Amino acid sequence: MFVGLVGKPSAGKSTFFKALTLMDVARANYPFTTIKPNSGVGFVKIDCADKELGVQCNPREGYCVNHKRFVPVQVLDVAGLVPGAHEGKGLGLEFLNDLSQADALIHIVDVSGSLNERGEPIEAGTYDPAEDIRFLEHELDMWYYQIFQKVWKKFSTTVNQTKENTVKAIAKQFSGLKVNEDMVKEKMRKLNLLEKVITSWTPEEVKALAIALRKETKPIIIAANKADIPGAYEKYMKLKAEFKDYIIIPCSSECELALKEAAKSGLIDYTPGEPNFKILQEDKLSEKQKKGLDFLQKSVLDKYGSSGVQHVINGAVFELLKYVAIFPGGVNNLTDSHGRVMPDCFLMPPGTTALSFAFHLHTQLGEGFIRAINVKNKLQMKKDEPLHHRDVIEIVHNG
Numbered sequence: 001m002f003v004g005l006v007g008k009p010s011a012g013k014s015t016f017f018k019a020l021t022l023m024d025v026a027r028a029n030y031p032f033t034t035i036k037p038n039s040g041v042g043f044v045k046i047d048c049a050d051k052e053l054g055v056q057c058n059p060r061e062g063y064c065v066n067h068k069r070f071v072p073v074q075v076l077d078v079a080g081l082v083p084g085a086h087e088g089k090g091l092g093l094e095f096l097n098d099l100s101q102a103d104a105l106i107h108i109v110d111v112s113g114s115l116n117e118r119g120e121p122i123e124a125g126t127y128d129p130a131e132d133i134r135f136l137e138h139e140l141d142m143w144y145y146q147i148f149q150k151v152w153k154k155f156s157t158t159v160n161q162t163k164e165n166t167v168k169a170i171a172k173q174f175s176g177l178k179v180n181e182d183m184v185k186e187k188m189r190k191l192n193l194l195e196k197v198i199t200s201w202t203p204e205e206v207k208a209l210a211i212a213l214r215k216e217t218k219p220i221i222i223a224a225n226k227a228d229i230p231g232a233y234e235k236y237m238k239l240k241a242e243f244k245d246y247i248i249i250p251c252s253s254e255c256e257l258a259l260k261e262a263a264k265s266g267l268i269d270y271t272p273g274e275p276n277f278k279i280l281q282e283d284k285l286s287e288k289q290k291k292g293l294d295f296l297q298k299s300v301l302d303k304y305g306s307s308g309v310q311h312v313i314n315g316a317v318f319e320l321l322k323y324v325a326i327f328p329g330g331v332n333n334l335t336d337s338h339g340r341v342m343p344d345c346f347l348m349p350p351g352t353t354a355l356s357f358a359f360h361l362h363t364q365l366g367e368g369f370i371r372a373i374n375v376k377n378k379l380q381m382k383k384d385e386p387l388h389h390r391d392v393i394e395i396v397h398n399g
């Protein structure tokens with residue numbers, strides 16, 4: 001799974017990315033396998049299941065503090081998108097194509113209203129951030145439509161001639177955008193296209209399908225960033241009232257970054273997503289640093305409950321995508337062959353069953369599946385039973 005950061009220039013994408021992916025190497029385990037400079041690893045935060053089982057886990061990837069487990073998620077920082085991006089404005093098409101395989105998008109919005117739609121500074125508070133939400137969605141919709149349009153004539157003719165199943169053919173053709181058969185079928189049904197010969201679809205019908213599939217495959221959560229700036233709170237509240245169906249979370253990337261950096265250098269003790277931090281080395285802080293920390297506590301943490309960055313990534317994975325975190329484990333043994341206690345935690349899509357989880361762990365576990373056991377209550381599970389968030393699952397298998 002990977003999550004893309006989008007937004008206009010200077011909205012704070014790179015600051016958010018840095019705040020999210022900055023790692024306290026003393027704490028986190030993660031193999032550094034960065035392929036691109038703008039791709040990194042952030043962490044979702046969950047209540048670790050180790051507490052209920054009376055153990056202290058030892059994660060192979062990520063970390064666990066006070067039974068709060070931080071599970072890795074791949075994140076991509078995409079360069080700024082401006083109106084007209086889908087037509088190639090500001091290298092927009094290149095940047096959009098980087099997002100093809102993303103499962104969800106975090107839209108970083110400058111909620112203080114100090115930038116115009118191209119990301120240029122203007123008088124603070126004079127820009128309505130609602131405009132950004134509208135224009136970005138339009139660019140994403142048009143990007144999909146254009147990908148469809150480009151191939152449609154040739155593609156639909158071929159499908160018609162070869163009498164290929166339309167749903168299957170569309171899913172295959174656009175699988176690079178994470179489109180699958182179930183989605184295509186559902187959207188075609190809603191648009192009354194299931195019975196219609198593909199070569200007779202109108203451009204409006206092709207467009208409607210492209211947009212419906214965009215919404216499904218690139219869902220968006222809004223990070224109302226720069227919430228620390230005076231006047232931002234009121235703008236955030238207004239945005240929330242206007243976009244009731246959206247998940248909008250106030251955040252200050254700058255605050256999160258400052259706290260993580262202070263924690264990394266040992267000045268404070270701070271766990272991401274918490275409403276407080278503790279000063280560890282008072283004598284090493286300058287007056288300016290003390291004032292800065294005090295400002296962050298009062299104008300961000302006390303006001304919003306946290307810096308919001310952790311809340312945003314958790315929101316993307318658990319609220320927007322409705323993923324569940326699953327721990328493999330044994331009723332009689334929670335330790336792997338290297339002595340690690342509950343080493344793994346997997347983020348799985350909604351609808352994951354005991355059997356599909358077994359296949360995810362290893363083909364052999366899926367093929368040799370006998371039964372699954374819920375380790376928390378020791379009850380046996382049916383193979384097609386859906387798993388729940390924070391379940392600990394033992395797979396009993398042959399071979």
Ligand SMILES: Nc1nc2c(ncn2[C@@H]2O[C@H](COP(=O)(O)OP(=O)(O)O)[C@@H](O)[C@H]2O)c(=O)[nH]1
Pocket residue numbers: 007008009010011012013014015016080225226227228229251252253254255
């Ligand atoms: N006050 C404030 N400034 C921020 C915040 N996040 C980013 N910025 C500032 O906004 C400017 C643009 O940030 P950057 O991350 O480079 O934006 P990008 O172009 O979207 O990647 C920089 O000067 C940041 O320091 C925030 O949460 N609060």
Ligand SMILES: [Mg+2]
Pocket residue numbers: 013014015079080
């Ligand atoms: Mg940037």
